[in-house]
Amino acid sequence: MGGGAVNWDVQIECASHDGAVVRVVGVIDTETASGIEQTLHDKTPTATGQPIHVLLDLASVVFVDLSGLDALLRFQNSIESGGGTVGLLDPTPAVLWLLHETHLDGASETMLTTSTDPDSAAAEVR
Secondary structure, eight states: BSSSSOOOOEEEEETTTTEEEEEEEEETTTTTTHHHHHHHHHSSSTTTOOOOOEEEEEEEEEEEHHHHHHHHHHHHHHHTTTEEEEEESSSSSHHHHHHHTTOSSSSSSSHHHHHHHHHHHHHHHH
């Protein structure tokens, strides 16, 4: 668990040599964003010479602000710079609202794709 006054966690739900489903829990805001971003990098498997594919399970994210979104975008950019992909799995209404308000809800290729089916999402990284 990370965070100060606000609890958060990052857990690997499913991992393979070229990808992972990673669950983010709690609040992603100014106070927690850098710790969450660092933990995402630390816990995401890296495959030498192969792009990795990461699905961020955001079903347990209760709040995200612009600092949190920025951290997720930096993580995405890092993964994509190696040829990988990042997608969102089951984002909460709070996450969807921020994506919509910032025009990153599918109208642009800048942000992550979304899915609500954990089984098919996990199959994508196996």
